[in-house]
Amino acid sequence: NRLSSVLEKLPSFVVMTEELKRLGRDPDTRSVSLLEQKRKVVSSSIDVPHSRRSEEEVDMDKVTAAMVLTSLSTSPLVRSPPVKVSEGLCGSWKDNGSAGPFTPSSNSSSGGYWSWSAPSDQSNPSTPSPPLSADSFKPFRVPTLGPGQGPTGLEDPSLEEQDGSSLLFDEPIPRKRKNSMKVMFKCLWKNCGKVLSTSAGIQRHIRTIHLGRNCDSDCSDGEEDFYYTEIKLNTDSVADGLSSLSPVSPSVLSPPVPPSAPLPGAGHSDPLRHHPLSRSAPSALYLIHADHAYQATAPVHSIYSKLTFLCFILQMSPSKSQSFGEQRSQTIAVLSSPPRATTALSRKVRGEGKKCRKVYGMENRDMWCTACRWKKACQRFTD
DNA sequence: TTTGCCGGGAA
DNA sequence: TTCCCGGCAAA
Structure with a gap:
């Protein structure tokens, strides 16, 4: 059974989690659930299969395990049965694998932006600066930010499809956007202006400091939302x-x-x-x-x-x-x-207005007036 | 380099 | 008369 074999590899992910934390790639020490940490590790391991010894099959199994783990979690976005999800995702990742992780132009490089070993890597020229890796997209995970944003990682294709705006762009743009955007939250309370990196933090700040409430976020009526704003730094949108x-x-x-x-x-x-x-x-x-x-x-x-x-x-x-x-x-x-008639004797002064050629363009030559088509003085846009 | 269009020629 | 285009001058 594929699922069971996949689940057997889960301990290695836990080990990788600890290893990752030891490497200090994730300076965020806030109370993140173990599940979410696992997801980070999953995306990291997906991102840089080539940075390790490229045993593709092993990596594929890891990826599969990662996806199964994700789908087995409480993600509300995954509605299909877990096994089916894992198969579909595995297929897409196999495609990426066959394309070759060493190819810089490969469309599988979306994960590379979250690579925790990217700076020492030999490959991706568009790899961003590492400090943005895990911390930068953390605000997107906060449930209050958007109705379509679940706790699942952004690399989840199902989530990508739900993000309708990303469909408006070419494929590389959302990746760049994910990477280069730094979202901060600024308190709009008069004479405050406090800036925090998470919406939860700014909400807590407003709730406790300005609204004078000491209860937790679950008793909040959402009033804090009116008192802070989102600041996007270096956004690509x-x-x-x-x-x-x-x-x-x-x-x-x-x-x-x-x-x-x-x-x-x-x-x-x-x-x-x-x-x-x-x-x-x-x-x-x-x-x-x-x-x-x-x-x-x-x-x-x-x-x-x-x-x-x-x-x-x-x-x-x-x-x-x-x-x-x-x-x-x-x-x-x-x-x-x-103006003096300095050019009156010579050629007729050229009109400044746009003519048919300029207005409609060469590709719409059939929309020109007859004179313009015949390279005569324009009859439609006369001066 | 692009654009407007005069002058000239072909059909 | 209609249509096309070489080539010039201005932008």
Whole structure:
């Protein structure tokens, strides 16, 4: 029986647990249940099968044992019978194994980010710094954080599937996000600002210090939730990045402000009087730029796609017939002296507005006006 | 390098 | 007349 053979190997995991603790890779000495510690060890052993002598079969058995152990635990997310779960997971891990743990591009490297022996390893070039290993994702295990987050480790594929947001990204991004995100919890009580690394801790802090309750968390009515906030450091999430636009301080990040533009938030009386777009749009873009600069490790293509979309909205919404460039040029023409006909005798001055080619792109050439298709003066977007 | 489009030519 | 494109100039 496979299950029984797997269960026989469980003692070795306990030994590994102790070994791991001796190595001091997990500085967290809080009261973590033995079950959870086992899960950490499980994920660690999964992550670095290649760092040890690569006897694939033995590792597979370990992995299987790990999965069985996980599925036998009280995880509410696992609804299937344990044996079936172990088989399915084993299959996926076998696939990873056949792909070769030495291949850096292997999609099995998700575990590598939790590897406790990663720094001395020869392999993964994208392996993160070790201090984030076990402690960094601990807040995600706190049940109060989210309805879909169970106590099971993040490497559990069933959990990955429940996280709908992760499906929006390419495969490597969630891995990076898991690794590079550090979540802290800040007390919002007036004149407090205490920062703790766990939501339970901050809740206890609020409950005891500010709310004056001495009872345990089980008698809490959840009021503490209103008095603390989550602080994500070095997050990779695009949604987080966009949602955190407002807290970014432009003065701190010193965005590239053009000389004619007012400083964002400088309190100019009526900056939108003459040309709203030329004022409002850049300041919005500064925020985006600053935020992007702040998140130096963010998935650039994702942010840029959002940025592009945002820019498109900003430029197009006020006027369907005039582009931002046209409005700006007209404003400049009004405010400054009329241009002399220096180029009037030569070629017709090229219009600043976007034409069909620019608007629709080469791939949508059939949407161009006839003149543009014939490389003549555009008839749709006339200047 | 990209874009707008004039000038010219083919069908 | 319709359609296409070489090539120039501006951005």
